[in-house]
Amino acid sequence: MYKIADTCVGCHNCAMECPMQAIGYVGLKNEIDQDKCIECGLCEKLCHTASIRDVDAVTVIEKHPPINMECDVVVCGSGTGMIAAVRAAQAGKKVIVLEKSKKTGGNTDYAHMFFPVYTEWHKKNNFEDVRIDAVEEFWNRSGKKIERELIETAVYKSGEFFDWLLQFPDTKKAFDIVSLGEMRNVGPMYTSAMIVFPDRMYDNLLCRDPAIGPGWAGTFIKNQMFKTIREQKLDVEILTEHAAKHLVTDESGTVTGVTAENPGGTVNISAKAVVLATGGMGRSDEKLQKYFNFFDCETPIHRFSVPTDTGDAIDMLQELGVEPDPERMFASIFGPAHHPFSYCVFRIMEHPTCLSVNLNGERWQDETGGLMTGRKTIQNEPKEVAYGIFSQAAVDRIAKEYLDDPALAKEKFVYECWQEDLDDLPSQASGL
Ligand SMILES: Cc1cc2nc3c(=O)[nH]c(=O)nc-3n(C[C@H](O)[C@H](O)[C@H](O)COP(=O)(O)OP(=O)(O)OC[C@H]3O[C@@H](n4cnc5c(N)ncnc54)[C@H](O)[C@@H]3O)c2cc1C
Ligand code: SF4
Ligand code: SF4
Known part of the structure; x- marks a missing residue:
């Protein structure tokens, strides 16, 4: 029986491709309707975040003694890290890429432009x-x-x-x-x-969802890097399900390698250089609370970040006494834009004429700046939740503003997407 774990980001790849239309959005993630599912396994292969698995399948993990490896450059993370890997290999270096997930690409696979x-x-x-x-x-x-x-x-x-x-x-x-x-x-x-990146389906991983990748510019860049490794026969070894855990140093404090964990045990890699490209921390509640005072609430919040986006580089650097400076960090809290929500509805909620109230029914910010300004302070409101309130007349007026905007009309794809959203707007708006 196939099931979807809580790590699902709601990209809808699986839902779009399921031959039985057995997958639908429930709460903050997709779920499989077991009465419709024929267990073809396609969704498991497609899922970029490795969130779908056959719960009845027996997986045998063979334990191994510590493995020792050597290279010139070890890259931790296979998102933009793949670019570092290719460039180092093109300079004649032997490269190992460690990837914590079963899948390569991280959030880079979700980047549109x-x-x-x-x-x-x-x-x-x-x-x-x-x-x-x-x-x-x-x-x-x-x-x-x-x-x-x-x-x-x-x-x-x-x-x-x-x-x-x-x-x-x-x-x-x-x-x-x-x-x-x-x-x-x-x-x-x-x-x-x-x-x-006009044709979002250019490098598509079968995803026909117009709102979120994988399959767009980020995937294009990642796939170009894979292609280059193949065509130029570059010395790059990619190890998936290998999570970098600790930086290794010599007596002088110079970093000389990385210790990683795969499902079977420890892998020690000595290297002349280590590139930390493990991404952000969108999936670490602990770090988001610590550095941004966010998500300290019982309300579950949808995340687009891949499940492995847990700020591991911070942990590794802290072991060496390096502390991040929260003053210089920025959390991009951006929603509800894109799937499963309508981008169009988001834009309308962002409009200065849309009233915004918290769970106590109180207006909590000066809306003339739009929701985008408020997103920085929403964590101080009850359960970090606010509602946008607007009339149908306002929706019609704002929608027209967008449709009449020549800058948007030039962006054919965005325009088409919003046009679809706008056609569907009364039902979406009443759902808010
Ligand atoms: C939905 C979405 C849309 C976006 N759209 C855009 C856009 O249009 N344009 C844009 O410029 N940016 C966009 N971004 C942001 C952009 O995708 C990220 O800033 C960028 O991809 C980060 O690249 P990265 O290599 O740092 O991290 P990632 O691409 O996330 O790669 C990090 C990799 O490291 C792996 N990893 C984590 N821990 C370890 C460990 N301990 N050991 C080994 N591997 C590890 C992860 O599994 C992951 O594969 C978007 C992000 C999201 C989520
Ligand atoms: S992350 Fe995407 S493909 Fe994976 S289960 Fe969720 S919606 Fe489906
Ligand atoms: S296993 Fe096949 S039929 Fe079942 S949900 Fe996944 S794609 Fe659909």
Whole structure:
């Protein structure tokens, strides 16, 4: 019998592909209707978060004595870590990638788009170079708490990364560049023209869900890295179900390797360099409470993060006496956007004319800034929950605003998605 664990992020891959339509959203995750299920096992193969398994299957785990391995570079995490692995291997290094999950890709597989400020494509198409302004903007957004040089590196290097990605012929087919006209600030981005991934089904893992990957730009980049390893016969060994646990150091304190755990036991890897690419901490309530004062409540909150996103690099560094600085951290609390909720409804709730009340029925913030400003303080409200209240007339008006927005109309896919949402709006709105 196949069952879905609580680690499900609700991406709907399985639900879209189940031949019996046996999978549906219940509460905060998908569940299988056992009366409809024919136990074909397709959903188990598809699930990117390894949340589905045959609970009757007998798994035999063979225990082994400690295994010792050697390489030049060990990369912990197979999301963006795959890029580090490829680049090190292209420089002639022997690389081992450790991946805690059964599946590679982490949250990178869920990333829709890539947000460089300025690239060769911008230059070629005569789009304005706004990198200096972007550094200023991001520095201000960080409350001037993150070093300007660090932000500068991120802004300049992310463009250089895209230029590097352009060496792969598929990049030119998969991505496109779209002018933003007078706009510069778009969501998390700051640019004169946006690199877009127009065909979200390009590198799809059978997912036909328009709202969330895997299958989009993040998957594209990951798969390009796998392809490069194969085609260039790079010396990269990928070990799934291997969780990095401890950094190993010599007497001088220099890191000389990693100790990992697989289901059978310990694996010791000595290496000249260790790359920590274990992702964020979206699935660690303990860390989110400690560093952000979030999720200290009984209300279950939907997470899109993969289950292995538990901030393991922090644990490993703390063992060496390195403490993270919460002042310089940022938690992106962003919902209810995308599946299982309507992006359109989210946008309407975000609108300044939408009233927002807490569970005591009290207005709890100045709504004129929109819900996006309130998301930073919602943790102080009862059970960290707030409702948006709006009339059907307001919905119609706001929906029209979006549909009439030429910037959105240019984004064909977003427009189509929202159009579908808008067609369905009365039922979704009344469900709020
Ligand atoms: C739904 C969603 C949509 C997003 N959309 C976008 C977008 O459109 N554009 C954008 O720029 N960003 C987006 N992001 C953010 C982006 O995906 C992440 O910032 C980025 O993928 C992080 O990359 P990473 O390599 O640090 O972590 P990940 O990609 O999460 O990779 C970390 C890997 O490390 C593994 N791991 C964890 N612990 C260990 C351990 N101890 N040992 C070994 N392996 C370990 C994990 O299993 C995982 O595979 C989105 C995120 C989500 C969840
Ligand atoms: S994470 Fe996605 S594929 Fe896996 S069980 Fe949940 S909805 Fe299905
Ligand atoms: S095992 Fe097959 S029939 Fe059953 S829920 Fe999964 S995909 Fe559907």
